[in-house]
Structures are given as structure tokens and as C-alpha cells.
Amino acid sequence: MQRFVDLTLNGIANGAIYAAAALSLVLIWRATRILNFAQAGMLMFTTFIAWTVIDHGVSYWLGFLVALASGLAMGALVERTIVRRVEGAPPLNAIIVTLGILVLLQALAGMLWGSTPRSFPPAFSIRGYEIGGHAVLFSRFDLFTVLVVAAVMAGLVALFSWTSLGLRMRASAFEPEVARLLGVRVGDMFTVGWALASLVGSLAGVLVAPSVFVSPNSFDAILVFGFTAAVIGGLDSPSGAIVGGGLLGLALSYVSGYAGSETVTLGALAILVATLMVRPAGLFAGPRERRV
Amino acid sequence: MLKVEGLHAGYGPVSALEGVSFEIRRGSVTAVLGANGAGKTTLLRTISGLVRARSGRVLLDGEDVVGEPVDRLVRLGMAHVPEGRGVITQLTVEENLRLGGLWRTGRGRDRLPGVYDLFPRLQERRAAAASTLSGGERQMLAIGRALMARPRLLLLDEPSLGLAPQLVAQIMRVLRDLSSDTGLTVLLVEQNARAALSVADHGIVLNVGRVVAQDAPARLAANDQLRHAYLGF
Amino acid sequence: MTGVARVTLARNLAIAAAAGVGLWVLTSTVSAYANVQIATMAYYFVAVAGLTVLTGQNGQVSLGHGALMAVGAYATAKIGEAVTWPLAAVLAAAALLTAIAGLLVGAAAARLRGPYLAGATLALAVGLPALATRFSDFLGASNGLTVAPPIPPASLGATFPLERWQAWIACAGALIAYVLLANLMRSGYGRAFRAVRDDEIAAQLAGYHVARTQVVAFVVSAACAGLAGGLLAVVTSVAAPGAFTLTLSVALLTGVILGGLGSLAGAVWGAAALVLLPSWSDDLSGALSLSSNVQANLALAFYGLVLIAVILVAPHGLQGALGKAIGRMWDQRRRGRAPRKEEEE
Numbered sequence: 001m002q003r004f005v006d007l008t009l010n011g012i013a014n015g016a017i018y019a020a021a022a023l024s025l026v027l028i029w030r031a032t033r034i035l036n037f038a039q040a041g042m043l044m045f046t047t048f049i050a051w052t053v054i055d056h057g058v059s060y061w062l063g064f065l066v067a068l069a070s071g072l073a074m075g076a077l078v079e080r081t082i083v084r085r086v087e088g089a090p091p092l093n094a095i096i097v098t099l100g101i102l103v104l105l106q107a108l109a110g111m112l113w114g115s116t117p118r119s120f121p122p123a124f125s126i127r128g129y130e131i132g133g134h135a136v137l138f139s140r141f142d143l144f145t146v147l148v149v150a151a152v153m154a155g156l157v158a159l160f161s162w163t164s165l166g167l168r169m170r171a172s173a174f175e176p177e178v179a180r181l182l183g184v185r186v187g188d189m190f191t192v193g194w195a196l197a198s199l200v201g202s203l204a205g206v207l208v209a210p211s212v213f214v215s216p217n218s219f220d221a222i223l224v225f226g227f228t229a230a231v232i233g234g235l236d237s238p239s240g241a242i243v244g245g246g247l248l249g250l251a252l253s254y255v256s257g258y259a260g261s262e263t264v265t266l267g268a269l270a271i272l273v274a275t276l277m278v279r280p281a282g283l284f285a286g287p288r289e290r291r292v
Numbered sequence: 293m294l295k296v297e298g299l300h301a302g303y304g305p306v307s308a309l310e311g312v313s314f315e316i317r318r319g320s321v322t323a324v325l326g327a328n329g330a331g332k333t334t335l336l337r338t339i340s341g342l343v344r345a346r347s348g349r350v351l352l353d354g355e356d357v358v359g360e361p362v363d364r365l366v367r368l369g370m371a372h373v374p375e376g377r378g379v380i381t382q383l384t385v386e387e388n389l390r391l392g393g394l395w396r397t398g399r400g401r402d403r404l405p406g407v408y409d410l411f412p413r414l415q416e417r418r419a420a421a422a423s424t425l426s427g428g429e430r431q432m433l434a435i436g437r438a439l440m441a442r443p444r445l446l447l448l449d450e451p452s453l454g455l456a457p458q459l460v461a462q463i464m465r466v467l468r469d470l471s472s473d474t475g476l477t478v479l480l481v482e483q484n485a486r487a488a489l490s491v492a493d494h495g496i497v498l499n500v501g502r503v504v505a506q507d508a509p510a511r512l513a514a515n516d517q518l519r520h521a522y523l524g525f
Numbered sequence: 526m527t528g529v530a531r532v533t534l535a536r537n538l539a540i541a542a543a544a545g546v547g548l549w550v551l552t553s554t555v556s557a558y559a560n561v562q563i564a565t566m567a568y569y570f571v572a573v574a575g576l577t578v579l580t581g582q583n584g585q586v587s588l589g590h591g592a593l594m595a596v597g598a599y600a601t602a603k604i605g606e607a608v609t610w611p612l613a614a615v616l617a618a619a620a621l622l623t624a625i626a627g628l629l630v631g632a633a634a635a636r637l638r639g640p641y642l643a644g645a646t647l648a649l650a651v652g653l654p655a656l657a658t659r660f661s662d663f664l665g666a667s668n669g670l671t672v673a674p675p676i677p678p679a680s681l682g683a684t685f686p687l688e689r690w691q692a693w694i695a696c697a698g699a700l701i702a703y704v705l706l707a708n709l710m711r712s713g714y715g716r717a718f719r720a721v722r723d724d725e726i727a728a729q730l731a732g733y734h735v736a737r738t739q740v741v742a743f744v745v746s747a748a749c750a751g752l753a754g755g756l757l758a759v760v761t762s763v764a765a766p767g768a769f770t771l772t773l774s775v776a777l778l779t780g781v782i783l784g785g786l787g788s789l790a791g792a793v794w795g796a797a798a799l800v801l802l803p804s805w806s807d808d809l810s811g812a813l814s815l816s817s818n819v820q821a822n823l824a825l826a827f828y829g830l831v832l833i834a835v836i837l838v839a840p841h842g843l844q845g846a847l848g849k850a851i852g853r854m855w856d857q858r859r860r861g862r863a864p865r866k867e868e869e870e
Contacts, residue, residue, distance in 0.1 A: 035640035037647070085837055091639040095586055096782060097836045103775050104829025110822035164394055171380055171391050178378035181340065183366035183395035183441065220771055224648045231641070262659040265652035272648055273633045276641060 006137035007257040008250060013142035015249020016149040017208045021226025022233065022241035023153070024201035029235045031173045031193040032087050037098040038078065040223035041105030042198055043205030044216065046070045048113055050206055051120055051214050060121055067206045068199050075198025079191045087190065106216040117213035126210065145207050152203060153242060156196065160238075169193055221265050225252070228272040234282025243283060293318040293477055294339070294445060299348035301338040308334035310501040311348070316494065318444075321471045321478040323488035323509070326498035326522055332481040333375050335498065336447045339479075340372040341365045352445070367395060369444035373451070377434040381423035385414055388422050388433055392440030407436040410466070428459040435466070445477045446470075452484045460484065464491045485523035489513055497522050530712065537707040541700045548700075552692045560688040561760070562800050567695035568756035569796035571702045573780040574789055575749025578706055580778070581787025582715065583742035584722030586639070589630065589646030590750045591773035592653035597623045597754025598764035599657075602670040612675050612694065612759065619755040620748045627747020631740040650774040654766035669765025672758045695756045702749055707789055709745065718742050772825065779828045782835055802827055 028036045050067035086093040124144050128135035160166035171179040172189035180186050212218045229248040233240020255267035294316045301309040308331045316322045324332050337343040339350055341362040349356045380388055393402055408415035411432040431451055452460040468491040470476045482488035489509040497505040499522055552560055576590050600619035634642055657664040677690040709715055717738045720728040725735055758764045780799050784791025803824035810820035
């Protein structure tokens with residue numbers, strides 16, 4: 001029973017990270033119908049930048065902010081320069097381009113920082129809380145993870161629901177042509193969408209960094225988990241991404257606990273395939289049925 | 293205020309407009325008529341910049357706007373209500389309306405009272421999801437939304453589509469009144485020629501991408517051959 | 526076999542024979558190191574050719590073929606350990622096993638399109654190598670399994686170089702794969718692949734069974750990946766997870782793109798690029814005295830740049846490139862000259 005509680009709490013903490021990764025994919029998919037394979041590379045790169053800043057003796061929190069800010073910038077840059085050309089083109093083009101960006105970023109990271117995994121400090125202690133005289137598998141850092149992801153989500157909800165910018169972004173995502181006819185600069189909205197998505201991705205990166213260590217390839221799994229969570233919730237649904245992340249976090253925590261931690265990625269694959277077979281549109285399938 | 297000269301446009305290998313020319317005066321209501329596939333929708337989409345003209349000019353108050361991005365044309369005072377109305381169903385009625393006015397003002401609420409006066413039904417349903425609106429309500433929403441930006445020129449693609457005759461007459465009356473009360477220039481594409489001609493000052497008939505007739509509505513309607521061949525009545 | 530099919534088979538066999546002769550001469554004259562490169566190009570060709578049929582001819586994008594190569598490599602290692610069959614039989618069995626894996630994946634993937642398929646196969650590529658650690662006793666963990674190098678038969682002489690023998694084995698595999706794939710592409714199956722790729726609904730109306738076609742294409746490409754993996758194990762003498770990362774899957778796709786979607790002749794170029802690019806970038810790093818970090822990643826950076834550049838240069842899609850590839854093949858057919866693989870080596 002104790003183990004189950006431990007795994008559940010652990011699952012919630014991981015779930016928050018998967019939710020953030022999923023959300024970054026969903027935001028981009030909703031706006032531009034592109035599955036951003038480069039996300040893993042982008043968040044890896046911004047985490048490396050944060051690591052460099054922290055390694056030079058600067059405070060963790062400044063490094064944290066640098067990660068988020070560079071995520072924002074990187075998302076805007078990638079959209080403006082490269083992705084712009086494949087918006088509206090056949091899906092194969094976007095797949096190839098984002099893979100190319102992923103690989104290029106991994107290569108650049110390897111050149112700049114090498115392939116030795118670096119350790120990344122957690123924001124808070126990773127020692128489990130003491131409850132009833134013994135340590136639970138949930139630490140201050142885990143609590144921080146859940147809270148900060150929740151805060152960022154809340155911020156995005158507020159942005160989308162209550163601001164004019166959010167209204168323009170939603171319109172651009174739902175009906176880009178109509179939005180253009182209403183004077184919305186849809187291209188700019190896509191850039192903002194990518195920038196925000198990348199910011200959320202960078203958040204996932206710094207939160208998961210302490211446990212995976214930072215190296216060019218250590219964030220590949222996050223891409224898989226984020227994608228799986230997004231599919232579970234429905235690629236068109238931001239709230240689905242959150243729920244999907246939570247569910248996946250729990251499921252994989254149990255898999256890891258009872259079947260061994262190396263099987264986690266395969267577990268995610270199994271869940272992904274099962275979801276795609278049974279309910280391809282996800283739990284929160286919107287009014288627009290997507291043909292998978 | 294709008295002059296179209298020798299406009300050629302199309303999609304890929306297909307040519308939809310072949311040298312269309314006409315002029316419309318400020319404050320008038322002009323109807324563009326013709327059968328399905330005549331090029332009416334393409335004409336509006338080319339004027340508003342969604343489709344890039346292959347050759348020819350579109351002069352808005354003397355300025356050639358071919359090749360300008362759509363958002364620039366909107367800021368020059370052109371509003372286009374597309375085929376199917378373009379109501380964004382995932383947003384509420386009020387959000388749709390606000391969206392229309394956003395480029396002008398921060399929150400986009402400026403002209404809301406005016407639009408609600410014109411279409412009280414929209415005020416009743418202001419918080420409803422646009423997906424729950426009937427056809428007639430959606431048409432009101434689409435027009436109201438276009439008016440939020442205080443346009444000088446309003447392009448409408450088949451506003452009568454799918455509406456009962458009573459609603460069609462109502463919409464046409466609204467357009468007529470807007471034009472005469474506020475000096476709004478209206479360019480109206482319609483398959484329902486009779487309804488359109490009843491409120492228009494000027495009629496243009498298109499067939500396979502060419503202008504086959506331009507005249508006052510009364511004279512167009514009186515021409516039996518024309519009516520039977522292109523207008524369907 | 527119909528008349529047309531017989532002609533096709535004859536022609537492909539002729540091409541393979543001509544190429545075989547060319548390769549025999551080539552491998553006998555170049556250095557041992559060059560023979561290793563030729564062997565590598567040969568097994569990359571098998572993998573890239575299979576993938577180009579899946580992606581170019583059938584329209585399914587797979588990021589998981591690196592993982593399928595791993596299946597072939599490990600199968601070769603395990604079967605070779607367990608039995609004393611001739612190498613050809615071991616490789617055939619490995620290819621068969623991988624084909625079965627391909628059947629499972631393909632059946633699951635048959636309903637997936639575009640980004641969903643890419644994402645699911647990506648998950649396969651990232652997740653499968655972890656199995657080696659999970660079942661470390663059986664699969665050798667991160668060091669992998671060793672494969673005994675193939676011994677050249679006594680009839681070739683006692684001093685016959687190992688590398689040349691490995692090159693012959695790999696090239697034989699490549700030629701067999703070429704003949705089978707070339708025949709397949711001209712056959713009813715090939716037409717089915719293309720019909721489904723171009724317009725699923727039309728294909729269905731024309732009587733093609735869409736899901737079955739997708740699965741067949743997947744199985745065929747998986748068998749090729751399995752064979753390629755087996756040949757890799759034979760040439761490198763090891764089957765280890767480090768050789769089958771996501772990078773490999775992306776590299777295979779790069780090879781497909783470079784060679785032109787759906788083109789077998791192009792797969793030759795693609796495979797060559799996958800071997801020569803790292804080699805050239807190493808030379809470049811040496812010449813410019815670049816740091817070891819840069820050197821290790823230069824080839825990878827090139828892959829990324831190639832993928833991005835191809836899209837930016839051909840923004841109207843790779844369908845255009847595909848159309849050109851098909852156009853080229855048609856032209857040569859009409860002129861009565863078959864594209865000779867040997868010329869293009």
C-alpha cells in the first residue's frame with residue numbers, strides 16, 4: 001500500500017512535467033497543424049543554456065528565467081525563419097523540417113557542450129517529505145513542479161480566455177482565413193503561439209533535467225511522453241494535454257515501479273498505440289473529428 | 293470608390309476570372325450575379341486579397357491594392373463576409389463581434405452597442421457559443437462583426453444562402469438601410485438574383501469569369517434572354 | 526508469371542548481375558578500409574531502399590526503422606549463437622523475424638497517418654533500445670552481443686581478406702534486396718502501394734484493400750531493415766544499443782530524402798551519402814583542426830541542415846521531387862535503356 005501511495009505521488013509530479021511537454025505540442029498543433037518534433041531539441045538546448053548560466057555561479061532562479069526567456073525567443077525564431085515556409089504545405093514537409101531542426105540542435109549542443117551528461121540542480125530539495133515518521137516519494141521539488149506547471153497553465157488560460165491577444169490567437173487557430181478577413185495578423189499570432197509553446201517546453205526541460213541529466217539525447221524520451229500524453233487528451237485540446245499528462249504520469253509511475261524503470265518508454269509506446277487504436281481522437285475530442 | 297480593371301485570377305491551372313472590369317460608386321449597393329461557377333466568389337476573394345490576382349488592377353479610392361496583404365486591405369476599410377458566413381463556432385457571439393473590431397481598438401468593444409442596436413437578437417444571445425446560432429442569426433452575426441470595424445466597403449458572399457425568404461428580405465433591407473443611412477458601399481454576390489436586384493442600385497452579371505452585362509436592376513430584369521440564361525428566373 | 530512480369534524479372538536480374546560484376550571488380554581492387562565502406566553502403570542501401578518503398582511508394586513515414594534494424598541485428602546475433610546454420614540462413618531468419626515484428630507494428634500503424642504515424646514510430650525508435658538494458662542477460666545490456674566474424678570459405682584461399690568477404694556478403698544482400706524490391710515495385714503490389722498513397726478513397730473504390738496494402742508495405746520494409754541490421758551485425762561484429770539510436774532512424778530518412786522518395790536508384794545515393802558524409806566531415810574536421818566535440822557532431826549537423834535545406838529549396842513539397850524521380854524512370858524506359866546500377870556506384 002505504501003508503495004502504491006509513493007508511486008501515485010511520484011506519478012503526479014512526473015505527470016505535471018509530461019503535461020507541460022504535451023501542452024507545448026498541443027499549442028503548436030492547434031495553431032499550425034504541425035507536430036513539432038524539434039520540441040525535444042529546443043527544450044534540451046534551452047536547458048543547456050540555463051545549465052551554463054548556473055554553472056558560472058549565477059543563482060538557480062536566474063538560470064530558470066533564462067531558460068524560459070530563451071525558450072520564448074527560440075520558439076519565435078524557429079517559427080519565423082523555418083517553419084513559416086511549411087505552414088500549409090503537405091504534412092510530410094513539416095515532419096522532415098522539424099526532424100531536421102531536432103537533429104541540428106542535437107548536433108550543435110554536442111559541439112558546444114559535448115555528450116557527457118551534466119547534472120542539473122533541482123530548485124528545491126529532492127528528499128521526500130516526512131509523513132508519519134518516514135519519507136514519502138514526494139519532495140519539495142515535486143511540489144514545486146506541480147505548482148509551477150499549474151501556475152503556468154493558469155496563466156495561459158487567462159491569456160487565452162480574457163485577453164484580446166488570446167482572442168486573436170484562438171481565432172487564428174480555429175479559422176485562420178476568417179481571422180485574416182477580420183484584420184488579424186495571423187502569421188504573427190502563429191509566431192506568438194510557437195513562442196509560448198516553446199516557453200512551456202523549456203519549463204518542462206528544466207523541471208525534468210535533474211532526473212535525466214543534461215545531454216543532447218537525454219530529452220528524447222520527453223518528446224515521446226509529451227506526444228503520448230497529448231494524444232491521450234486529444235491533440236486539439238489544451239485541457240486534454242493536462243489530463244493526459246496526469247494520467248500518463250500515473251500510469252508510467254506504476255509501470256516503472258512494478259515492471260522496472262527501463263520499460264517506461266516502451267510502456268508509453270504501448271499506451272500510445274492502445275489509445276490510437278481505441279480512441280484516436282483522444283479523451284477530449286473536439287467538435288472537429290480529425291482523421292488520424 | 294472601387295474600380296476593377298482587367299482582373300485575371302484563378303487557382304493553379306484553372307482560370308476563374310478572365311478580364312473582369314467594372315466600377316462602383318460610393319454609397320451604392322451593387323449586386324454581382326450569375327450561375328454557380330461563374331467566378332463570383334473568386335471575384336470577392338481576389339478583391340479582398342485572399343487570392344492573388346494574376347493581372348489587372350483593383351483600385352480602392354484610386355489606390356491599386358493588388359498584392360497587398362489582407363490585413364492591410366482590412367485597415368483600408370474593406371470588410372469581407374465570406375461564403376458560408378465564417379462564423380467562428382468555437383467562440384461566443386460577443387467574442388466573434390469583438391474580434392471584428394480588435395484591430396481598431398484595444399478591447400474591440402467600441403461599436404458593440406451600435407451593432408446590438410441593429411441586431412437586438414445578437415445582444416440576447418451574446419454569451420452563447422456561436423455554434424448554437426441558427427442560419428439567420430449567423431448571418432446577422434457575420435454582418436455585425438464586419439460592421440464592428442467601421443468599414444467603407446462591405447463585400448458579402450451569398451448572404452441569402454440557406455435562409456427562409458422572410459429572413460432574406462430582412463437581410464436585404466438591412467443592407468439597403470445601412471447603405472442609405474451611413475453611406476456604406478456594398479458589393480453583394482448572390483445566386484438569388486431576384487432578392488439582390490430588389491435592393492441594388494447596380495447589377496453585374498458574370499458568366500465563366502467574364503462580365504456579360506452591367507446595368508440598372510430594372511433593365512437587367514426586363515431583359516428576358518439575360519434573365520433566363522444567367523439569372524435563373 | 527505474366528509476360529510483363531517475366532521481362533521485369535529478367536531485366537532486374539540482368540541489372541543485378543551487371544552490378545554484381547562491377548562490385549566484384551571494385552572490391553577486389555580497393556583497400557580493406559574501402560571494402561568496409563562498401564559493405565556499410567551495401568547494408569545501408571538495403572535499409573534505405575526498404576524505407577523509400579514504404580515512404581515514397583506507399584506514403585507512410587516511419588521513424589522507427591532504426592529500431593527494426595536493431596531487431597535484425599540482435600536476431601542475427603542470437604540465432605548465430607544458437608545454431609550452426611550457414612550465414613545466409615541466419616540472415617534470412619533474422620529478416621523473417623523482423624518482418625514479423627514489422628507485421629505487428631504495421632498492423633498497429635495501418636490506421637495512422639502523417640504526424641501520428643511519425644510520432645508512434647518515433648516512440649518505437651526511442652523505446653526499443655531500452656529493452657537491451659531490461660533484459661540484460663539475454664540481450665547483453667549496453668555492451669550488446671558479439672557476432673563471430675564470418676570466415677571466408679576455404680575455396681577462396683587462406684589469405685582472402687575478411688573485409689572483402691564481408692563486402693561480398695553485404696553486396697550480395699544488397700543485390701538480392703534490389704531485385705526483390707524492383708520486382709515488387711513493378712508488380713500488382715507496387716501499383717497498390719502507389720494507389721493507396723495517392724488517394725486512399727479512390728483506391729478503396731477501385732477495389733484495393735487499404736489497410737492490408739499498408740501492412741504489406743510495412744512488412745516488406747521491415748524485412749529489409751532486418752536484413753540490413755543483420756548485415757550490420759556481421760560487418761561490425763557486434764549488436765549493441767548504441768548503434769541503433771533515434772539518430773539512425775533519422776539518418777535513414779535523410780538517405781531516403783536525398784535519394785528521392787520512392788527511387789531505388791536514389792537509395793544508392795542516399796546510402797552512399799550516409800557513409801561518405803561522416804567520412805568527409807571527419808576529414809574536414811581534421812583539415813580545419815576542429816575540436817573533438819565538433820568533429821563528433823559535424824556529420825549529424827549536416828544531416829539536419831540537409832533535411833531543412835531540402836524542404837526550403839523545394840517548398841512545393843517532396844511530391845515534386847518524387848514526380849521528377851518517376852519522370853526520370855519513365856524517360857529511361859521509353860528510351861529503352863534500363864538504369865544501370867553499376868554506372869551510378
